[in-house]
Amino acid sequence: MSVVTVSVEVDAPAERVWEVIADPRNLPHWDRHIARVEGVPANGLREGTRYVTEMKLMGVRAKIRVQVLDWDPPRRAKFQLRGVLEGRVTSSVEPLGPDRCRLEHVVDYRFKGGPIGALAARSLRMVGGAQYALRHGTLAQKREIERRSRG
Secondary structure (H helix, E strand, O other): EEEEEEEEEEOOOOHHHHHOOHHHHHHHHHHEEEEEEEEEOOOOOOOOOOOEEEEEOEEEEEEEEEEEEEOOOOOOOEEEEEEOOEEOOOOOOOEEOOOEEEEEEEEEEEEOHHHHHHHHHHHHOOOOOHHHHHHHHHHHHHHHHHHHHHH
């Protein structure tokens, strides 16, 4: 298993940060490797909710089944990933004051064996690796959160 962690400070209250990061349907906006997200309930997530994320890497698409393991708004969420990419994602929001937070994502992952897993791992390395991809996505979240807070 590999672990990558990204943490950023965001100029917004915890509730605003959570409002943006808590909807997995937004994932394609922040990560170009995510083609779409299916099956998210209209009333939002809670512990036990399941949905599917479709990844695209070097023209190959693979579905990742996601289950919410822990849901504690606006503080923390933990997700189990199953498919060609397996692991856990933990997202947390820590208030640093009334209008400032630390947003952190920790991804503990591995690609399953076989040709699709090997292709996905190679594709991720070619674009800078998991740390780069997670940082890029987290900074995109930060920009969106701060834009919404100003507007």
